Each structure stands twice: as C-alpha cells, then as structure tokens.
Amino acid sequence: MILPNESAHSSCTLPPPNEMILKWAQERPNEVYLKQIINREFVEFTYAEVADKALRLVSSLRALGIQPGDKVALISKNCAEWFICDLALMLGDYVSVPVFPTAGADTIEYCITHSESKALIAGKLDDDAATAQVIAQLPDVVSIALPYDSAPACQYTFTDLIAKHEPSTERPVHHDDKLMSLVYTSGTSGLPKGAMLTFGAFSWSVQMLIDHIGIEANDRLFSYLPLAHITERVYIFGSSIQGGVMTAFPESLDTFIEDVKMQRPTLFISVPRLWTLFQQRIQDKLPQKKLNFLLKIPFVNSLIKKKLIDGLGLDQARVLGCGSAPVSPALLEWYHKVGLNITEAWGMTETFAYSTINHPFKADKIGTVGNAGPGIELKIAADDEIMVRSKGLFSGYYKNDIATQECFDSEGWLHTGDVGAIDTEGYLSIQGRKKDNFKTAKGKFVAPVPIEKKLFEYSRVEMMCLIGLGLPGPILLVVPHDFPNFDKKRYARTAERVVKRMNKELESHEQIKGVLMIKDPWSIENGILTPTLKIKRHLLEQKYHETGHNWPKDQLVVWEE
DSSP states (O other): OOOGGGTTSOOOSSOOHHHHHHHHHHHSTTSEEEEEEETTEEEEEEHHHHHHHHHHHHHHHHHTTOOTTOEEEEEOSSOHHHHHHHHHHHHTTOEEEEEOTTOOHHHHHHHHHHHTEEEEEEOOOSOOHHHHHHHHHOTTSEEEEOSOTTSOOOSEEHHHHHHHSOOOOOOOOOOTTSEEEEEEOOOSSSSOOEEEEEHHHHHHHHHHHHHHHOOOTTOEEEOOSOTTSHHIIIIIIIHHHHHTOEEEEOSOSTTHHHHHHHHOOSEEEEOHHHHHHHHHHHHHHSOHHHHHHHHTSHHHHHHHHHHHHHHTTOTTOSEEEEOSSOOOHHHHHHHHHTTOOEEEEEOOGGGTTOSEEOOSOOGGGBTBOOEEOTTOEEEEOTTSEEEEESSOOOOOBTTOHHHHHHHBOTTSOEEEEEEEEEOTTSBEEEEEEGGGOEEOTTSOEEOHHHHHHHHHHHSOEEEEEEEOTTSSSOEEEEEEOOOTTOOHHHHHHHHHHHHHHHHHHSOGGGSOOEEEEOSSOOOTTTTSBOTTOOBOHHHHHHHTHHHHHTOOTTOSEEEOO
C-alpha cells in the first residue's frame, strides 16, 4: 500500500524490520525467534507465529479506528510481546512511542499527550499504579493490555484482539526519511525530548553494528535492558530482526541470573551499575585477597575463572558490552583479569546508540570508549565537545525546532554535549557532560567524572556523585555498599584514606572537602536515577547545597541523619 504523500519516495535502502519479519517468516517459518520465560520455562514463538500475531494486531488497531501515521505508545518491561507490538506498529504504518516502564505518571502522561498518541499498549510492570492513573485520566486514548498479570486493567486485551482479527494484508512501503519512532530521552535535567528516529537511520545503524561485530548462525541474545532506551532497541531488537537471531526475555529481576543461565547468550550487553553488582556479588562470596591468590596458581586460575563465568551464565558469550553511563576502567580491568572482556561503547539516542566501540576488544584501550564504528565520523571541537556525523543520526526533536537547530552545525555535525579527547590511534576518552562540569565558589571549573572514575578504582562503593556548584570546595556524596556486618567507623576510616590519596593527585580547587554518607540509596523510584540508571547530578546539587555550604571545619566524613 503506497500512501499518496509517499509516491515521490523510493522504498528504504535497507529492508526495515517490518520487511525482515515477513522474510524470516517465509524462509524460516518454524524456527524459534522469541523465548519468553514464564513459570521457569521457555514459552517459544517461531518467526511465523511472531509475524502472524503482529499482522493480527495491525488489523485490530485498524478496527479500533487507529489510522496510518498515528502514534501508539508502548509501556512494558521487556517481553516477547514488546517485539511483536513494535513490529506490528511498523507493519501497520504507525509511529511507536516507547515509554520507560519505571516512569512516573507525569512522564507517562507527558509522552502520550506531547506525541498525541491515539493508543497505549501496556504490559509487564513492576508497579502498574502510574500507568493505571494515566489510563483513567486519558479516556480517549485506546488502551490495550498485554497478557501478563502485572499489566494494568485496559479497555482491550492483546489476546482477545488477535484472536478476533485476521492477519492484515496491507504492506506499507517505508522510505529512509520516514518517521519510525519517537524516543523520549531520559534526560538528567528538564522535560524529556522526543527524538525523531527514521527507518533509514535505524536500519543503517543496526546493519553497521552487525557487520562490525559479526552475527553467527547459532547466536543467542538476551533482552532485559529497557526497550524504551535506544541501546536495547538497536543492539538487541535491531540485531535480532535484521540478523535473524533468537532472543530470550527474563521472567523477573529476582530470577535474573538464573534466566541468563537458561539462555546462555552469546552476545550480552549491560550497564555499569549491573556489572558493579555482579562484581560485588562475587566479592561477597570470594574476597579480593583470596581471589588474587587463587588467580596466581596456574592450574587453579583457569578453574576459578570458569566457575565465575559459569556462575553468571556467560560461559558462551562471544561479545560482552557496557554502555549508557560512565564506567570505571578499574571495573573493566577486574573483569579482564577474571577472563571476561567487556567492550565499552558510546552513543546516545540522537546517534542510535552507535558511535564508538572497543571492538575487537583491546585491553590496552580500557578507559576509552573505543574508536569510531564503521561509517562514523568523529571530531573534537575547539571547546573539547565531541562532534559526530553519520547516516545514523536522528532527524530532530518532535515539536522543538529550537533544540533541533542547537544540535547540528551547518555541515551536519551533531553537538553531543559530551567532552572528550581522541588519541593518536583514534580511540575516544570521555571526560563527562559539558553541563556536568561545575564552578566552585573559587571561580574555577571542576570536571567530576574523571575524579569519580578514579575513586571507583580506589574503593568499594555502590554509587557516588561529586557536587560543588558555588560551594567552597567539592563534596563527595557516597551510597555505601551494603556489607554483611557493616562497621561505620571502619568504613569512614577507609573513606578518609581514599580521599586523602585522591586529593594528592588533584589541583587545589578540585580537592574533596568532605564526604557525605547517604542514608537512602538512590533509585529510579525516588527520582535520583534516570530509567537508564544515570545520576541526576543537578538534583543532588540542589538537595545538598546547604550541607556543602555549612560543612563542619574539622570533619572529613559525615553520615546523613
């Protein structure tokens, strides 16, 4: 079906996901594509079943009055139906609007109303209260529940709709510049912005990634990072459909490691926070001194490595990735020593999460985010801002021309907002966000990210954040790791030792004036972390500004009351 306004355009340069699912359904109908863990067992969906369900959902949406070009919002934790719905929206000529499953009611409502979504598909949620509240507030938005007990009550259920309707016979033709999805950035400040993602840029980014990493016939993926986030959408959903790769979904966070073991993925990506938690889990059972000793014994060395890797379910993993937030080089070095090579990558929603990647893995480049992927151009501007140019860039922010214009220069280079440097071999190091650098009361700028990365190397901490805007000196906020038999005094002594060591390496205006031990861990729920687990530094700056101003003269470590 060619719509009138499309006749001037040719179809996509690369086949988009909606064409790929029909191709696999024809060529490999009975092969398993998706595996959903339910009650500790895999529920399997073949390529033919996925295509059939997606096409039936297209017919259902048409019957509910949703027209081609309409926006449809999707809020759910990762599950097989998420992929099916995403494919259906492309097959039905709709624009998808994924929303983070941890978003609060205000954010959900904003994404739906700002995008003018006509329908909302809601699925697996840890807490359905916020979504249920928005469904009640927006009765004109058609709501559809996915088949999970944790989905909120909706006007229709996915299961009923696809049982009632025949598969759609419409086959829309997409072109490279056509809008595929509005992805709302989980900004660390201000309202989310709707990044406009086109079919051409999406398929180009995915294909470049597949060509670079290489897809093998028996590869297995595991999808658990939020699909509303661009990394999971390109690296996992994109690779799975374009490369025809079997993908599994976890049952819950509680069973996560067991779920990974059931699938034993060959390609696996995670975020710094989870790699840190995996490390802490290992260190709680096997203290570092003992681990170092065992790794020095030739025969035992390989047994220990195998046990640790098997314990995480990653014994078959060919490529391991880390992205979405700054990671301490010391953490990646630690994994390298135990036999897991984690490739760091860097990108953003606006670059389809694809810009640089340390692949093939080079241990001597740990601490960088790799070099430019195929088809990517990088340069450093006069003020050290990283600039990117490629065929895989977003086409602007929805209903926000000013922000769009600020993003691009006249030659099509994207301002990333990150500050960094490129070494002689083309490997990029990131110093942090331009807007994260703060000026203390002394009038000098401090870049917090390099200091935090170094501190992670020197200490065992769950999370930390250096603040100091307008303060006499920087203050370090620390969420202590929850040890068995936690000893406050001993922990404070360790913190003092670490900070004194760090301060010797810093300029006088960068030196840490105090350490505040935070009482309640930061989370998405209490608003300090974004859905992709980045820390909202500006909120912590506001919250602890007075504390920093009135820091006691004779105390380095203070415990929050």
